[in-house]
Amino acid sequence: MRNFSAEFAHFQDHGYVIARNVLPPATLQPLVAEFSAWVDQQARDLHADGKITDLYEELDFDHRVVALCRQNQAILAGMDLMHMRGEACFSFLHDSCLLDLVQTFLGPEISCNPIQHLRAKMPSAVDAKSGFMQVPWHQDVGVTAEDSDDSNIITFWLPLSVATRESGCMEILPDCVAGGCLPHVSGSYGTEIPDDVLPQRQAITAASEPGDVVVMSKYTPHRGLENVADYARWSVDLRFHPTGQPSGRDWQPSFPVRSADHPDSVSAFTHAHWSDAWKAALADRTRHKAHRV
Numbered sequence: 001m002r003n004f005s006a007e008f009a010h011f012q013d014h015g016y017v018i019a020r021n022v023l024p025p026a027t028l029q030p031l032v033a034e035f036s037a038w039v040d041q042q043a044r045d046l047h048a049d050g051k052i053t054d055l056y057e058e059l060d061f062d063h064r065v066v067a068l069c070r071q072n073q074a075i076l077a078g079m080d081l082m083h084m085r086g087e088a089c090f091s092f093l094h095d096s097c098l099l100d101l102v103q104t105f106l107g108p109e110i111s112c113n114p115i116q117h118l119r120a121k122m123p124s125a126v127d128a129k130s131g132f133m134q135v136p137w138h139q140d141v142g143v144t145a146e147d148s149d150d151s152n153i154i155t156f157w158l159p160l161s162v163a164t165r166e167s168g169c170m171e172i173l174p175d176c177v178a179g180g181c182l183p184h185v186s187g188s189y190g191t192e193i194p195d196d197v198l199p200q201r202q203a204i205t206a207a208s209e210p211g212d213v214v215v216m217s218k219y220t221p222h223r224g225l226e227n228v229a230d231y232a233r234w235s236v237d238l239r240f241h242p243t244g245q246p247s248g249r250d251w252q253p254s255f256p257v258r259s260a261d262h263p264d265s266v267s268a269f270t271h272a273h274w275s276d277a278w279k280a281a282l283a284d285r286t287r288h289k290a291h292r293v
């Protein structure tokens with residue numbers, strides 16, 4: 001198991017760390033293959049319905065989705081982990097390199113938190129309207145229910161494309177954890193921290209490459225920059241918390257992914273359980289309060 005004590009110390013001091021070269025290419029490849037196959041199927045369906053004219057099969061993972069989105073933004077419909085529920089994705093949530101990193105921050109009893117997303121952040125010239133593309137300043141505590149106030153939920157953000165200032169990586173405000181939960185409001189791009197309460201700090205540009213993992217506390221303000229590159233900035237953002245603590249979304253699936261005390265609890269929760277639990281959560285029409293505002 002790799003020693004991440006330097007990364008953990010940086011996280012404790014500053015509320016974030018960019019852990020470099022955590023995931024080898026072979027670990028990310030099945031994820032990229034699964035997401036590529038999803039885009040391909042979506043493109044073929046739109047093509048069969050006459051909604052796009054070109055499949056752009058010759059383009060790579062980062063560029064194909066942009067060319068397809070230029071033709072029809074419907075290519076992005078349903079593109080998120082809970083809707084796709086892929087087997088490679090479920091398997092990746094148990095990846096040993098990833099969980100060795102997570103364990104350094106949370107200990108050996110780890111649950112996957114349901115706040116988890118896939119983002120193909122489009123160049124803003126193609127699609128800048130959605131808050132999902134251009135996430136404003138917020139803390140992740142701002143998108144959890146109050147019952148998880150004492151939970152140690154930590155964010156693990158992973159680029160699948162090269163994430164630079166130009167392609168819309170994240171910006172992070174360091175050294176803000178001690179301030180706890182800041183006020184959030186409902187802004188035009190989603191839940192955000194108003195300018196007048198945003199801590200005055202020099203922001204860190206969280207430039208990162210596939211294999212790196214950006215780790216943030218739930219009190220660390222961050223935002224997604226505008227993508228002015230010509231390719232999609234693919235990323236996956238995951239959260240984990242110690243098993244037994246409230247997830248902040250108790251109607252959505254949360255499940256153990258590593259356990260020293262109860263290893264059987266991990267194998268007992270299968271891909272089928274995960275998929276069924278998401279189907280039920282997505283079909284639930286109760287008005288749950290997921291965000292602070």
Ligand SMILES: O=C(O)CCC(=O)C(=O)O
Binds near residue numbers: 133135140155222225
């Ligand atoms: O991916 C982005 O641009 C923003 C992600 C984010 O805000 C998050 O993971 O909480």
